[in-house]
Amino acid sequence: MGTRVMLKVPLLDLKAQYQSIKNEVDQAVEEVLAEQQFILGPKVQECEDAIAVYSQSRFACGVSSGTDALLISLLNEEIGAGDEVITSAYSFFATAGSIARVGAKPVFVDIDPVTYNLDPEQLEENITSKTKAIIPVHLFGQMAEMGAIQKITQAHGLIVIEDAAQALGAEDGARRAGSIGHYGCLSFFPAKNLGGFGDGGMVLTNDEKRHERLKALRMHGARTKYNHDWLGGNFRLDALQAAIIRVKLKYLDLWIAKRNENAQTYNRLFEAAGLIGAAVTLPARVRDRHTFHQYVIRAINRNALARFLNEKGVGCEIYYPCPLPYQKCFSHLGHKKGAFPESEKAAEETLALPTYPELSEEQMEYVVKTIAEFYQSCAA
């Protein structure tokens, strides 16, 4: 076999993205530095207003992270000890961690194997007299089946907190992620589709009362200085992050379009390489607008493939190797292996490939060629 040039294809290339908008971002940062107003103020307000409009929500409250967005939403409903909150068994840890942090019990539901989102068919059987809320997750950038979920939550009078950390701009019908439930939680973690230069998050809501109280809770529950009506915390979004996010928001639609193009390019390349079915299963685009925060395939012999890709200079990641019910910190809940078969299968089979907007066609060709090479070497 002849030696081949090894292309470097990182999972994500934030330096390339920064270079493409450097002047504008630097100017926004310099404005904050000149003003020296770092805590809330006009930059945070402008960012909140812009994200609310973008997400088709009436209100937005900037907070310290996506995790804190979930936490503060639960606090706002006074959910705590003795309460149950239903969520997906297959997500980033924060989804379930925030439920446990307020003292409530996370109740897990298995996923739909096509979308990787909570299966609404299994929702009703998990509702008890203690159930207060449900947190559907729009995983990998595709929305959960909100219509079916809402039918059930409305019948039972449950609060809906959308975990839209991976799905800003995603759509189901004409509705945007985060605008449908009582709360929509966003994350500006740097690796998200709209990432800040550090941690940040936001809570969307259409209810003015809920919004007013969220704004107090992020400042230790004070509506006016030194008067604490509730027990909150310091959950504020930094003005610096808000200024950067506001600039980057202008490019989000372009980036989402690029991610969708990349997904189509991958689909075409996998098809041409004859890999579909036998070796890999491609991600399904079921809802109207997928943000392709991640392009996730299912792959035979996944762990060996991931190692092979890394050796060949291709970044890839397993989201998530262990379903939430089986995390050590939830062992007291007593979940036995086999109880969440689709989540377990996903944890064993899925692999996220680079899909960031700045990715070149040549890089994607290299990724698929390398995957084909792996399966040829398996067959040999």
Ligand SMILES: *Cc1c(COP(=O)(O)O)cnc(C)c1O
């Ligand atoms: C990133 C993420 C979070 C947490 O956001 P942070 O800003 O990192 O705290 C929560 N849920 C999901 C599904 C995420 O992907």
